[in-house]
Amino acid sequence: MYYVYMGIVIFPALGYDIFCSFIEARYGVRVLANYIVFDMEWNQPLSRGRVYRTEDFALYGEIIQIGAVKLNENLEMVDKFDIIIRPHIYTKMKREIQELTSITDKDLESGVSFANAAAKFAVWCGEDSVLLSWGESDIDMLEDNCILHDMDYNWIPEWFDVQLMFDDQITQEDRRFSLDYACYMLNITGAQAHDALHDALAAAEVMKHLKVAEWIEEERRYRG
Numbered sequence: 001m002y003y004v005y006m007g008i009v010i011f012p013a014l015g016y017d018i019f020c021s022f023i024e025a026r027y028g029v030r031v032l033a034n035y036i037v038f039d040m041e042w043n044q045p046l047s048r049g050r051v052y053r054t055e056d057f058a059l060y061g062e063i064i065q066i067g068a069v070k071l072n073e074n075l076e077m078v079d080k081f082d083i084i085i086r087p088h089i090y091t092k093m094k095r096e097i098q099e100l101t102s103i104t105d106k107d108l109e110s111g112v113s114f115a116n117a118a119a120k121f122a123v124w125c126g127e128d129s130v131l132l133s134w135g136e137s138d139i140d141m142l143e144d145n146c147i148l149h150d151m152d153y154n155w156i157p158e159w160f161d162v163q164l165m166f167d168d169q170i171t172q173e174d175r176r177f178s179l180d181y182a183c184y185m186l187n188i189t190g191a192q193a194h195d196a197l198h199d200a201l202a203a204a205e206v207m208k209h210l211k212v213a214e215w216i217e218e219e220r221r222y223r224g
Contacts, residue, residue: 034129035075036157037207038068039199040138041101042145043090043108052089052148062087063114063145064103066121067196069204070129075212077204081124082197086111089148100194114149122155130216131159134179134203162203165215182206 042061045051052059063085070079086108093105112120125131133139139159146153166182167175177185179202180193188205192198 034078034126035071035073035132035204035207035212036068036125036129037071037132037162037200037204038066038081038138039133039196039203040067040141041065041097041103041194041196042141043087043097044094045090046092046094057144057147059089059144059148061141061144062090062148063117063141064108064111065101065196066117067198067200068121068124069197069200070124071204071207073213075204075208079124080197080201081121083117083120084108084111085114085117088114102195114145115151118146118149118151118155125157129157131157132162132203132207133159134161134182134199134206135163135176136161160216160219162207162210165210165212166206168215169210179203179206 040063042063044061064087065085066081066083068081069077070081072078084103084107091108093103093108098104111117131139139156142156143153146156163176163179163182167173167177170182170185171177179199182188183202183206186206186209188202193202
């Protein structure tokens with residue numbers, strides 16, 4: 001095995017950690033061990049009047065599926081993650097969500113708890129990884145569900161928005177385009193919408209058309 005970065009072939013006599021240190025020292029760019037591209041599906045209250053609320057919190061969705069793909073620095077897939085979660089508050093599938101996702105009440109019965117799923121996902125992500133998703137809704141929902149279960153969400157890796165990256169580099173219209181549109185524009189076929197794993201796979205395919213590492217470093221500088 002060897003590593004390729006910016007056209008340079010580096011043999012792993014000193015290991016991947018040394019490779020990362022070399023690139024950071026020479027180019028000032030931090031090399032990531034993994035890109036975690038994730039997507040989620042969530043159930044919703046059966047009506048607006050049934051939104052779960054506390055004094056300072058409102059839950060507009062409860063996660064029922066996490067799907068993710070793990071990519072290496074060359075955007076090659078090295079692993080997949082897919083888990084169904086048994087909801088605690090919105091236990092009955094809303095009809096519209098069931099029609100979109102094909103997830104049924106019976107599927108949810110065999111799901112794991114959110115705490116269990118989050119722990120497995122955190123371990124699977126590993127260290128030195130970043131999260132990427134199509135748009136902001138997934139990361140916001142993940143944090144909200146951690147709050148619901150009184151869980152610290154500092155375990156969530158650094159996050160970046162593939163939807164914003166796509167617009168910055170491809171469409172350049174300062175608009176948020178759907179993942180379906182991005183796949184259509186880039187001639188990516190076989191994507192199945194509204195399944196968390198399939199959506200993560202589709203977003204990962206879009207990333208292959210983008211300068212991901214450069215954009216992440218620019219975004220870090222922008223964030224300060």
